[in-house]
Amino acid sequence: MTTYNQLAGLRVNYLGSDPTLNTGNEGQVWYNSTSGTLKSLVQLKAWSAGSNMNTTRSALAGAGTQTAGLGFGGTTSSAPLVNSNSTEQYSGYTWSAGGNLATARRKLAGAGTQTAALAFGGANNPAPGTPTVTATEEYNGSTWGPGGNLGTARYASGGAGTQTAGLAFGGYTTTAVVNTEEYDGSVWTAGGNLGTARYGVAGAGIQTSALAFGGAAPFKTATEEYDGSSWTAGGNMNTARSYSAGCGTQTSALAAGGNAGTNSSATEQYDGTSWNNVPSMTTARRQLGGAGTAPAGLGFGGYATANTNATEEFNSTIFSPATGAWASGGNLPAAIGQNTATGTQTAGLSFGGRTPALSNATNKYDGTTWTATGNLGTARYQSAGFGTQTASINAGGLTTVATANTESFNGSTWSPVTSLNTVRYFAGGAGTQTAGLVFGGGALTPHPGVATESWNGTSWTTVNSLNTGRSMTTGFGLQTAAIAASNGPSVSGATESWNGTSWTSVNSMNTARKYLGGCGIQTAGLVFGGATPSITAATELWDGTNWSSAPPMTTARFTFTGSGTQAAGLQAGGQTPSFTNITEEWNGTPSTGTASTLTTS
Numbered sequence: 252m253t254t255y256n257q258l259a260g261l262r263v264n265y266l267g268s269d270p271t272l273n274t275g276n277e278g279q280v281w282y283n284s285t286s287g288t289l290k291s292l293v294q295l296k297a298w299s300a301g302s303n304m305n306t307t308r309s310a311l312a313g314a315g316t317q318t319a320g321l322g323f324g325g326t327t328s329s330a331p332l333v334n335s336n337s338t339e340q341y342s343g344y345t346w347s348a349g350g351n352l353a354t355a356r357r358k359l360a361g362a363g364t365q366t367a368a369l370a371f372g373g374a375n376n377p378a379p380g381t382p383t384v385t386a387t388e389e390y391n392g393s394t395w396g397p398g399g400n401l402g403t404a405r406y407a408s409g410g411a412g413t414q415t416a417g418l419a420f421g422g423y424t425t426t427a428v429v430n431t432e433e434y435d436g437s438v439w440t441a442g443g444n445l446g447t448a449r450y451g452v453a454g455a456g457i458q459t460s461a462l463a464f465g466g467a468a469p470f471k472t473a474t475e476e477y478d479g480s481s482w483t484a485g486g487n488m489n490t491a492r493s494y495s496a497g498c499g500t501q502t503s504a505l506a507a508g509g510n511a512g513t514n515s516s517a518t519e520q521y522d523g524t525s526w527n528n529v530p531s532m533t534t535a536r537r538q539l540g541g542a543g544t545a546p547a548g549l550g551f552g553g554y555a556t557a558n559t560n561a562t563e564e565f566n567s568t569i570f571s572p573a574t575g576a577w578a579s580g581g582n583l584p585a586a587i588g589q590n591t592a593t594g595t596q597t598a599g600l601s602f603g604g605r606t607p608a609l610s611n612a613t614n615k616y617d618g619t620t621w622t623a624t625g626n627l628g629t630a631r632y633q634s635a636g637f638g639t640q641t642a643s644i645n646a647g648g649l650t651t652v653a654t655a656n657t658e659s660f661n662g663s664t665w666s667p668v669t670s671l672n673t674v675r676y677f678a679g680g681a682g683t684q685t686a687g688l689v690f691g692g693g694a695l696t697p698h699p700g701v702a703t704e705s706w707n708g709t710s711w712t713t714v715n716s717l718n719t720g721r722s723m724t725t726g727f728g729l730q731t732a733a734i735a736a737s738n739g740p741s742v743s744g745a746t747e748s749w750n751g752t753s754w755t756s757v758n759s760m761n762t763a764r765k766y767l768g769g770c771g772i773q774t775a776g777l778v779f780g781g782a783t784p785s786i787t788a789a790t791e792l793w794d795g796t797n798w799s800s801a802p803p804m805t806t807a808r809f810t811f812t813g814s815g816t817q818a819a820g821l822q823a824g825g826q827t828p829s830f831t832n833i834t835e836e837w838n839g840t841p842s843t844g845t846a847s848t849l850t851t852s
């Protein structure tokens with residue numbers, strides 16, 4: 252019989268514990284003598300939903316990274332054409348408005364970072380035709396200022412580099428062009444011409460080590476590499492297309508989406524020699540914006556069946572198994588339980604609850620200290636919340652009766668907004684101040700519910716219900732990609748995943764419980780505490796498919812919500828069973844890849 256050594260030319264390592272997991276372990280096989288298991292490691296690659304942009308548009312440009320992205324320009328309507336000058340900044344969680352471009356335009360190119368970006372070229376005429384834009388603008392993180400004009404007016408060109416060392420190549424004037432220009436922070440000068448004239452071309456890399464790929468017409472697979480003076484042929488793409496999103500470096504690039512005759516969701520990674528197919532985007536689209544790196548990319552906006560504001564994040568990384576630990580944080584000003592929390596570990600918000608009297612108190616956390624801020628208009632407890640420290644929503648809850656009352660926080664003051672359609676408390680929440688979700692909970696009798704409502708910043712809309720009626724639940728994620736975990740009053744670990752349209756039952760938590768806290772995103776979550784019905788400190792991590800146990804909280808408690816991320820969570824207050832002001836901070840390493848067991852002996 253052929254052995255592994257004969258096939259792979261390697262012997263299986265015999266180890267007392269798993270090695271430190273990183274990309275160097277991919278494809279390796281080893282035997283863990285402690286657990287008695289044969290293991291291997293593969294790299295996980297997938298797109299997941301991010302928060303929607305505030306402005307639906309296509310033909311926009313992008314810059315920055317997955318956690319500090321920038322989208323700007325584009326068109327918000329194709330019939331008639333309406334060019335956009337709006338800019339949005341992505342935090343890795345939500346989009347927020349940035350400074351407007353001086354010149355509204357579509358099919359422009361971009362380069363640089365979120366705080367030092369470059370926008371150049373494009374078209375600002377109200378109908379298809381000769382491009383009219385040579386304008387270059389420079390972004391400082393809040394406002395755009397003028398830069399030096401391109402030598403050749405064009406649209407649908409590729410872009411790469413930085414604000415002070417940019418690169419423009421290809422594009423369309425009255426025909427596809429080969430022109431390349433280099434920017435030094437003030438002036439564009441001619442560089443070496445592309446070997447293949449094209450427009451709708453994507454780009455990656457820096458001025459002296461750039462990559463151009465795809466384009467039209469016709470649809471192209473051709474890839475070219477720039478060394479700072481001339482272009483040479485690289486490996487062809489697998490899918491011929493134009494108007495895809497590109498990001499990364501010359502030796503590690505990502506191409507996503509585009510126009511291949513029809514809208515494409517195809518994604519490929521370039522390793523400096525060849526393109527390899529990886530999992531496709533969820534939403535097929537063209538003329539989208541891109542940012543980030545090959546292992547951590549960002550795709551946003553574009554044209555699907557219409558202009559879209561959908562955002563997707565690509566991750567291709569191996570980490571050690573998710574782990575971490577809880578540490579003490581600054582105490583709340585007063586002991587409180589059944590309170591609601593939003594925000595992050597270093598910019599958290601806690602509001603409402605019981606002391607045991609009803610409370611309308613709101614407190615902000617800066618990573619060290621809690622400080623009182625504007626009170627809720629309606630004192631309540633066990634409400635649903637979502638958002639950030641400066642932009643949150645509080646919905647439902649219990650006063651002397653269950654309520655549908657909703658309030659919006661602007662960083663200092665709560666204001667009443669449109670009430671929920673369904674009176675409820677013990678509900679879960681996810682999302683942002685302008686794109687949220689509330690699910691489960693109900694009135695006093697019975698309070699387990701299935702109703703789900705979507706919030707658009709102005710009003711609530713009833714959408715598809717949960718599969719399992721639940722209350723005393725926790726929720727985290729976004730309006731289009733959320734998780735609902737646990738159930739009460741019958742204790743359960745049942746978990747459901749929301750895709751923006753419907754709920755699907757997924758793997759249950761390891762510890763069935765209620766009254767717990769949670770935080771994170773649909774593919775990287777954290778839950779902690781609760782009642783089993785005994786009070787617990789149990790902590791679990793969610794990787795988008797499975798729950799895994801993690802080190803417990805220092806103090807077992809229940810009746811609270813949580814905030815933050817899987818890597819940096821925050822918990823404050825709760826009951827032990829006495830009301831408490833204790834704060835704990837979770838510091839961990841998220842996991843998207845672990846060693847897989849092949850066989851057990």
